[in-house]
Amino acid sequence: MLRGPIVIGADGSERSRVAIEVAETIASNDEDSVVVVFVRYLPFWEASAVASGGHSVRILEEVLDARQVLAEAQSIALLGAQSLNWQFDVRAGDPATELMRAATEIGGNTIVVGGRAQTTAGRLIRSSVASRLLHRWPHNLVVAHPPGGRPRAALTSD
Numbered sequence: 001m002l003r004g005p006i007v008i009g010a011d012g013s014e015r016s017r018v019a020i021e022v023a024e025t026i027a028s029n030d031e032d033s034v035v036v037v038f039v040r041y042l043p044f045w046e047a048s049a050v051a052s053g054g055h056s057v058r059i060l061e062e063v064l065d066a067r068q069v070l071a072e073a074q075s076i077a078l079l080g081a082q083s084l085n086w087q088f089d090v091r092a093g094d095p096a097t098e099l100m101r102a103a104t105e106i107g108g109n110t111i112v113v114g115g116r117a118q119t120t121a122g123r124l125i126r127s128s129v130a131s132r133l134l135h136r137w138p139h140n141l142v143v144a145h146p147p148g149g150r151p152r153a154a155l156t157s158d
Helices: 014-030 044-052 057-079 095-106 120-125 129-136
Strands: 006-009 034-040 086-092 110-114 140-144 153-156
Touching: 006 014, 006 095, 014 034, 014 057, 014 110, 014 140, 034 057, 034 095, 057 086, 086 095, 095 110, 095 129, 110 129, 129 140
Parallel strands: 006 034, 006 110, 034 086, 110 140
Antiparallel strands: 140 153
16 A cells, blocks of 8 residues: 555656656556655766776766766656656665655655666676566565566555
8 A cells, every 4th residue: 555655766767757657657547656766876887887987086076077967857857747646856875775765754665666687697696676676565566577578667665
């Protein structure tokens, strides 16, 4: 059962665009509000790639700024024309932790994130935000996948 606002994890990617669309559909049907959460976070492999090229922390900040702008633009484009009550929230830290914290703070029990297909090697190197939420979030989790052979959305619930 859905309770409170729906939290959407957004990073400006195609996966997050699909997550916003799925959450908008759910929220419209249940007349819920949504909170789009962008978490300022660079995985260590991206940060080390920039650092190894001799670039400064300023470059890392510019990458995060660009991702934030994309995520907010997606939110405005997809939710701005709807009659939904929505807001855009920016946080810093581990994405899974921050999404759970945001949902808890606003009294919501549903998180929507974009999913991605991973190879076995990819799973060994890093776990996805969706995977970490699946193992840690005790409430509703919707993992939305872009079209193309994968399910559009998968739901776990209380």
